Amino acid sequence: MKEAKLVKKAVKGNAKAFEELLVLHSERLYRTAFLYAGNREDALDIVQETSCKAFLAIGQLKSEEYFLTWLTRILIHCAYDVLKKRKIEMPVEKLVDLPSSNDHKVAESLDLMEAITQLKEQYRTAIILFYYHDLPISEIARTMDIPENTVKTYLQRGRKELKTRLGGDHDEKENVS
Amino acid sequence: MKKKMFHESVDQIEVPEADVLKAIQAGVRKGSKIRAKQKSRFKVLGASVAAAAVLFVASGFMVPSVGKVMADIPFLAKLYEHDKVAGNLASQQLITELNEKAAFDGIDVRVTDAYYDGAIIGVTFDVKGEVKGNEDEIYAFYEIFDRDPNIEETMELVKLLPIEGGYKGHIQLSYPRAELPAETTLPFNIIGIGEINDNWKDEQGKWNFDVPISQLPFETVALGQARELGDYKITFEKLITGKSSIAIEYTLSYPEGGERVMLNLFDDRGKRMIGGTSDAKLERNVENGTVTEKRRITIPMVPDSDFIEVHPSIESGEKLDSVKIDL
Numbered sequence: 001m002k003e004a005k006l007v008k009k010a011v012k013g014n015a016k017a018f019e020e021l022l023v024l025h026s027e028r029l030y031r032t033a034f035l036y037a038g039n040r041e042d043a044l045d046i047v048q049e050t051s052c053k054a055f056l057a058i059g060q061l062k063s064e065e066y067f068l069t070w071l072t073r074i075l076i077h078c079a080y081d082v083l084k085k086r087k088i089e090m091p092v093e094k095l096v097d098l099p100s101s102n103d104h105k106v107a108e109s110l111d112l113m114e115a116i117t118q119l120k121e122q123y124r125t126a127i128i129l130f131y132y133h134d135l136p137i138s139e140i141a142r143t144m145d146i147p148e149n150t151v152k153t154y155l156q157r158g159r160k161e162l163k164t165r166l167g168g169d170h171d172e173k174e175n176v177s
Numbered sequence: 178m179k180k181k182m183f184h185e186s187v188d189q190i191e192v193p194e195a196d197v198l199k200a201i202q203a204g205v206r207k208g209s210k211i212r213a214k215q216k217s218r219f220k221v222l223g224a225s226v227a228a229a230a231v232l233f234v235a236s237g238f239m240v241p242s243v244g245k246v247m248a249d250i251p252f253l254a255k256l257y258e259h260d261k262v263a264g265n266l267a268s269q270q271l272i273t274e275l276n277e278k279a280a281f282d283g284i285d286v287r288v289t290d291a292y293y294d295g296a297i298i299g300v301t302f303d304v305k306g307e308v309k310g311n312e313d314e315i316y317a318f319y320e321i322f323d324r325d326p327n328i329e330e331t332m333e334l335v336k337l338l339p340i341e342g343g344y345k346g347h348i349q350l351s352y353p354r355a356e357l358p359a360e361t362t363l364p365f366n367i368i369g370i371g372e373i374n375d376n377w378k379d380e381q382g383k384w385n386f387d388v389p390i391s392q393l394p395f396e397t398v399a400l401g402q403a404r405e406l407g408d409y410k411i412t413f414e415k416l417i418t419g420k421s422s423i424a425i426e427y428t429l430s431y432p433e434g435g436e437r438v439m440l441n442l443f444d445d446r447g448k449r450m451i452g453g454t455s456d457a458k459l460e461r462n463v464e465n466g467t468v469t470e471k472r473r474i475t476i477p478m479v480p481d482s483d484f485i486e487v488h489p490s491i492e493s494g495e496k497l498d499s500v501k502i503d504l
Contacts (some may be wrong), residue, residue, distance in 0.1 A: 051204025
């Protein structure tokens with residue numbers, strides 16, 4: 001309820017309401033950015049750029065109920081921009097900066113995170129939106145502006161790549177249709 | 178892979194809360210500064226009325242014989258999803274078939290049909306030939322009216338839909354000039370076709386068309402309803418009712434450097450009308466510190482409502498009295 005009110009105010013140009021909205025979603029914004037960037041500094045850059053671009057475009061948000069989808073789409077584009085810049089400046093492996101750990105479970109998670117940061121952009125987006133944002137296929141299609149069948153293909157290919165990188169331990173199927 | 182496991186993994190990403198907050202605040206600050214600069218150019222931009230002369234939709238449509246319509250239902254449904262005007266006019270056989278061609282660098286473009294309803298124009302084109310790139314990521318970048326600097330938005334991207342042997346594209350736009358000629362041509366130039374390329378905006382049109390359009394029958398009603406608040410004045414001049422769309426023309430005057438005026442539209446059930454509505458500046462004059470703008474709102478459908486209630490307000494929150502426009 002509170003969020004819907006904030007979105008309404010933000011659409012009308014209220015900067016404070018807009019900031020509050022982003023703070024509400026800050027953990028998810030940062031973690032999603034991190035899944036693209038693989039390091040803290042770039043993830044924060046993505047969050048900052050997303051906040052700026054979204055603030056400038058909020059007046060054009062047509063359906064308030066799609067605020068989060070809309071914001072996520074902006075974040076993904078900002079992440080792609082940062083990755084593009086980085087490709088020119090430095091190879092990816094040198095920038096992925098996940099902490100190391102001896103704990104088996106934590107180490108396994110970190111492997112997964114690292115494998116995700118190495119996926120092709122579109123597979124990565126489909127995987128993040130499906131597994132982390134829990135979006136249905138139709139919503140992922142809307143966010144990525146691609147047909148639903150393409151989303152399914154990206155998910156299948158993304159999972160296959162992850163499986164290869166992780167050595168086959170993470171293969172349990174999750175129904176995507 | 179299980180979602181639960183994925184969530185658990187992602188939750189291990191430590192969130193530097195203070196830094197994230199700083200990043201958000203810095204982003205909003207940067208946005209506010211950019212917006213302040215833009216505001217000095219003063220743009221009327223409502224929450225539900227986007228100030229853009231060009232609306233684009235990621236689809237296309239066509240007007241084949243009835244038998245073919247039946248055969249193509251899934252495709253047509255997809256194409257009509259974003260352009261209700263086109264869907265509606267097509268069912269009434271009110272879209273003009275065309276056959277205008279242009280070729281460049283191994284790619285042929287053919288404008289196949291167009292409509293001009295009230296103040297809204299739609300154009301569909303086919304693309305065939307050596308289009309490079311992933312077929313789900315093919316766009317056309319185009320300009321209208323030869324980038325006339327007096328028009329607010331003249332360049333836009335449109336996503337193309339793969340069809341057998343090529344692609345189909347469809348654009349919808351609001352006529353961006355004050356006079357609505359009954360018969361005219363739309364200067365429509367395609368600059369680039371393929372995966373999005375940053376250089377397109379610096380290039381010239383390669384597939385150039387003057388698309389002949391003729392306006393469908395419409396009705397005009399003079400409104401003459403004005404509302405004032407201090408130095409702000411808005412006068413609703415006329416209502417144009419087309420076959421499948423409506424337009425409201427109004428004049429707005431405000432002090433130079435003043436605040437934005439926002440318009441919200443509601444139907445007879447008090448429901449806010451959103452989606453696809455455009456509000457474009459047609460003319461602007463400045464005299465003795467007062468700006469006068471002629472503007473036009475286009476609504477790409479005929480609303481199922483007896484009237485439209487327009488609620489104007491100034492960005493600071495002050496409201497002008499609402500205006501009821503009978504449909």
